[in-house]
Amino acid sequence: xxxxxxxxxxxxxxxxxxxxxxxxxxxxxxxxxxxxxxxxxxxxxxxxxxxxxxxxxxxxxxxxxxxxxxxxxxxxxxxxxxxxxxxxxxxxxxxxxxxxxxxxxxxxxxxxxxxxxxxxxxxxxxxxxxxxxxxxxxxxxxxxxxxxxxxxxxxxxxxxxxxxxxxxxxxxxxxxxxxxxxxxxxxxxxxxxxxxxxxxxxxxxxxxxxxxxxxxxxxxxxxxxxxxxxxxxxxxxxxxxxx
Numbered sequence: 554x555x556x557x558x559x560x561x562x563x564x565x566x567x568x569x570x571x572x573x574x575x576x577x578x579x580x581x582x583x584x585x586x587x588x589x590x591x592x593x594x595x596x597x598x599x600x601x602x603x604x605x606x607x608x609x610x611x612x613x614x615x616x617x618x619x620x621x622x623x624x625x626x627x628x629x630x631x632x633x634x635x636x637x638x639x640x641x642x643x644x645x646x647x648x649x650x651x652x653x654x655x656x657x658x659x660x661x662x663x664x665x666x667x668x669x670x671x672x673x674x675x676x677x678x679x680x681x682x683x684x685x686x687x688x689x690x691x692x693x694x695x696x697x698x699x700x701x702x703x704x705x706x707x708x709x710x711x712x713x714x715x716x717x718x719x720x721x722x723x724x725x726x727x728x729x730x731x732x733x734x735x736x737x738x739x740x741x742x743x744x745x746x747x748x749x750x751x752x753x754x755x756x757x758x759x760x761x762x763x764x765x766x767x768x769x770x771x772x773x774x775x776x777x778x779x780x781x782x783x784x785x786x787x788x789x790x791x792x793x794x795x796x
Contacts, residue, residue, distance in 0.1 A: 566656035573654040578645045585640060587633025589625040591616040596629040602637050604630075604730075604758055609750040619742050623735040626754060630732050711768070715760025717753035721745075724757035728765050732758055 579601070588595045593613035597605040607626055617625055711728045721741045725734040735754060742750070 569656045570654045574648055577652055578648050581644045582640060585633055585636045587629050587636055589628035593617050594625040594629040596633045598633050598637055604762060607751060607754045609747045611747055623737055626735045713761050713764035715757050715764055717756040722753040722757040724761040726761040726765050730762055730765055
């Protein structure tokens with residue numbers, strides 16, 4: 554029985570070290586900016602990698618056609634995402650080379666700690682019964698994870714649409730927060746100022762990302778019952794999808 558507890562503790566410690574490395578990497582990241590190849594559109598991502606804003610730069614009409622503006626936004630987003638990945642890899646490598654982490658105290662829910670003590674103290678039929686209860690709990694969690702995995706896969710390919718405040722720009726994103734299309738009312742686009750274009754493109758993308766987030770991880774955990782196990786695992790914070 555004690556071997557099972559020791560194995561679980563060892564696994565927890567290994568995962569905690571990896572989590573600390575990821576936390577330190579995220580702490581060192583900074584905002585990034587990307588642009589399309591003609592520098593007609595610029596996009597800013599926050600230090601967390603979430604979308605902040607899109608800017609249509611002055612003089613864009615001399616570099617691309619009006620019909621190409623939506624594609625230029627997508628190119629700028631892709632460029633910013635690429636720079637974000639490069640930055641993450643560089644910072645992660647630096648953290649691994651310069652930092653050393655040790656596992657933090659478990660900080661588990663008192664019920665889990667008591668269960669661990671009971672398993673180690675019990676023997677015979679009582680130990681078997683406690684182990685059976687533990688396995689039942691684990692099996693319920695695994696079943697929930699299977700259901701969640703299917704929902705996450707479906708969510709990732711689902712498309713969500715957002716519109717700007719005045720409805721002149723429409724953005725489409727996937728559940729994975731990837732922007733796949735930006736459509737702009739052509740009549741308005743013909744004479745719209747860069748400031749107004751930038752504002753409405755930003756509004757539309759944010760609205761679409763909000764739609765995707767509303768059906769994201771927190772919703773899936775509630776639907777599969779996994780949210781009920783969060784306190785048992787000592788984690789009461791549900792990660793939020795990037796915006």
